[in-house]
Amino acid sequence: MKRRASILFQSLLTTVVLAAAVLVFPGRAAAQDGKPLAIAIVTNPQTRTSDLSFLELRKIFLGDKQFWDDNSRIVLLVRAPVARERDVVLNKIYRMSESQFQQYWIAKVFRAEVSSKPKIVYSADMTRELVTALPGSIGFVTADQVTSGMKVLRVNGKLPGEPGYPLQ
């Protein structure tokens, strides 16, 4: 009984120390700038799909849907951290924080639910180059960064800038 009381006391004491540590060393996550941006979902021009529902888009970005309707593999491109369009995609499509996003993909790969994480791109130019060169690829850029060689998908029947478009 004495031993049990000692263990319980140690548990409580450590909890108090832990709580104190959290107060002394405040949260690491900085607040996100939620300023709305029109984000265009772009694919390789050979992709037959032209319109996705928001549910389909979400399932693609979550790695749950890994093949296009013509059975070709989807290759997901995601901007590296700091890019504002990444923040919008994390907020509106993933509904995750940066650390939740990291944990999500580590778990997804570890569970063998996907063969790999998304390809990380560091600029809109890199997105354009890969989308142009890689059949089945899908990525995102701000609407003013759309160039030739990209196919812009409608989401819920809307294009970026149109009323009701869900990514702006």
Added chain:
Amino acid sequence: MRFVTGLTAIGLLALGVAPTPALAQHQMPEASAVPPTVVLGFADIDYVETERSIDEGFVLGQLVGHVSSGLSDRLTFFGEVSATAHPDEYKIEVERLILRYDFNDQLKLSGGRYHTPINYWNTAFHHGLWLQTTVSRPEMIKFGSKLLPVHFVGLQAEGSFPVTRLGIGYAAGFGNGRAGNIARAGDSGDINQHRAVLGLIYARPAEIYGLQVGGAAYVDKASADDGPDVDERIVSAHAVLARESPEILAEYAHIVHEPSSGGETTDSDAWYVQLAYRLPEPAEELKPYARVERDKVPDDDPLFGPFDLAYEGFLAGVRYDFASLAALKLEYRTERFAHDDRKASLWVQVAFTFGGR
């Protein structure tokens, strides 16, 4: 020698196969649909004080290496190797070794060694302790569990219908059942002429993010060392809300054993419910949790009887994510094993992952 060989294997998995993130940074990704090689590592360091008759003090947990590598745009290899500290050696184990061909979202065929998909925890967290909220697995599916077959060697078909209202998914397997040591899979062949068959079906409704409900069944003939042949039938169910606030995990398994030569049928039941809640800012690094679990196993079960698998446990703890890929867990447990008295323990664990950025 075995230790060195094993650690070398894990080292290769964890460090040597893929380019380091530093080298890969800001390089243009390869314009190829073939999945690249991805390497992940998991490890944990624990401290335990307990009334139980087990060693106390600092405990090195498992060092786990995971690799996935695309051989073509549809053919992928997955491997998971662990090194576990034992009193006189490190035990090296190939936890998973899978070669899978993806036809499409609805059909993926594979062969190899799996974590048996009749238990949610077994396939959601594998050996990545950083991924799970608590220090350890529920007793029903703990590492080396005899209650449920943790591993499965054979063939598996799986798939999902992701863009549907219910988000239905499935898995079906055919392969070797338990080995003579019933905690192990038949890695080098089935111990008898009866292959194990399993099926899993689950739903991930689109409207409720993180929700998964499902059920599974497993049928085999088990032939334990020095024990009778037993027809084994397992049915299980799970309901999971895989969120941070709240996180809810609940699983149940019912195991029926019938001696093949005739005799009384026995029924065992195992369940757990786990709740956790990540606190809001400014304490969002903290995630308090609690779990209650019970394994009810008859003493005269022809397969489980000799192992005293009955268990009752309650635990409560707090997880502190002090870095994005590392967590400190503090856990108080009170447990009763078989007919023993209830015993208390304090566990502290640092669990982390590496290579996943």
